[in-house]
Amino acid sequence: MEEKIVIIGCGNLGKSIADGLLQGNFLSPSSLTLTKRNTDSLQRYADQGVQVTSDNKSAITDATLIILALKPYNVLQVLESITPVLKSNQLIVCLATGVELKDLHATANREVGIYRAMPNTATHVQKSITAICTQNHQEEELNRVKRMFETLGGVLHVDEELMAAVTVLGACGIAYVMRFIRAMVQGGIQIGFSAEMASTIVKHTVNGASELLLQGDTHPETEIDKVTTPKGCTIVGLNEMEHNGFSSALIRGIVKSFEALDK
Ligand SMILES: NC(=O)c1ccc[n+]([C@@H]2O[C@H](COP(=O)([O-])OP(=O)(O)OC[C@H]3O[C@@H](n4cnc5c(N)ncnc54)[C@H](OP(=O)(O)O)[C@@H]3O)[C@@H](O)[C@H]2O)c1
Structure with missing residues (x-):
């Protein structure tokens, strides 16, 4: 099954990931949605058939995997704003430095798979190394997250305490x-x-x-x-x-x- 991915807060890192996923043929452009408040800089993606919007809630309707590529200070507030429409089968991957799993779980306030991931900007050319951490994961869900990041380079599963390092x-x-x-x-x-x-x-x-x-x-x-x-x-x-x-x-x-x- 092809993942339907939404990148919320698609700035520098979000775009690197979008480029890597599209170039690596991980998904078709129509299965990718990118959001930011001012979408002007996302026009080249819209031209390729990627969905572009500033409405985070409607963006996640059909998503299987939601990537939060926002600045750390925006993450919990935006996560809270989408929780009313979050579904339990959707996976959340947060890229923000320093935002901990316990705070993400507390904000989402429901049974949903949450992952933290730390890639680098070489995702753009599919040569990143990405560390992933999670709590109480299901193997199949973890494998889905790993598969996505493997399209963007190498992947390591680490304990959360190593994420800062x-x-x-x-x-x-x-x-x-x-x-x-x-x-x-x-x-x-x-x-x-x-x-x-x-x-x-x-x-x-x-x-x-x-x-x-x-x-x-x-x-x-x-x-x-x-x-x-x-x-x-x-x-x-x-x-x-x-x-x-x-x-x-x-x-x-x-x-x-x-x-x-x-x-
Ligand atoms: N750069 C790296 O090498 C790197 C590596 C690993 C992890 N990270 C993490 O990745 C995250 C993003 O970093 P970045 O350098 O890509 O930052 P960035 O370029 O500022 O991207 C964040 C984007 O979020 C958008 N945004 C803000 N509020 C929003 C909202 N309510 N809804 C939707 N979009 C919103 C902003 O665009 P608008 O103002 O138009 O909304 C902005 O373009 C950070 O948390 C950082 O810790 C970065």
Whole structure:
């Protein structure tokens, strides 16, 4: 059975998910509904046959799966507003950082499957890693939620207490990697490449490094050993980065992000 999905609060992340689901042929455009108060920025979806509306209640009428992609401060209020028309066979997936399952259940105030999920913006290209957590789930329902996110990349089922850490490593992680890529491109320009050529080399190198680990299931240090000749240029450069706090800066940044999220 094809899911009928509604994305309520379809901003940046909601659109990334809509794009990934459509590109991955998870559902046909007519089985997808997107909502936000001002729908102007959703016109390109309407042009493809996706239903677009600012009426959250009518949007969920035939939905099998409802994704709440709202900002955290909007989630409970919007959930409360749709509860009169919620059906017990509908599944809710909330993407908002920090909104806990117990509050979602208390607000929905009925027997309904509720999931929290933390993807990243690479859902747009079906390369996200998405962590999912839930309480008292039925296996078949969990599998439906997993199947949807598998169209958008990798999926992990975690305990709720790890959701904040997943937010930092997986969702904020996109920004850390982007900054790393930008710095490598700047280095590339200094040693002689045009910005465009440096960017092409770095994007492919980062992609290749990631695929080596994903496909080979090896450890980064094993791959580093393969390219570091004694007294060679790779180890000289790597050690210089470490003397300047490369690993330490990343670890400390991740911990600071985590602490900031906790406040
Ligand atoms: N960005 C990420 O990498 C990422 C990753 C994982 C999780 N998240 C979580 O995803 C959520 C969304 O983040 P975002 O960056 O996509 O935010 P965003 O771009 O602001 O999207 C939220 C959308 O909700 C809409 N909205 C507000 N009130 C509404 C209502 N009553 N009914 C329907 N739509 C409403 C807003 O549009 P209108 O003003 O037009 O209504 C807005 O476009 C956040 O909770 C965040 O914690 C983000």
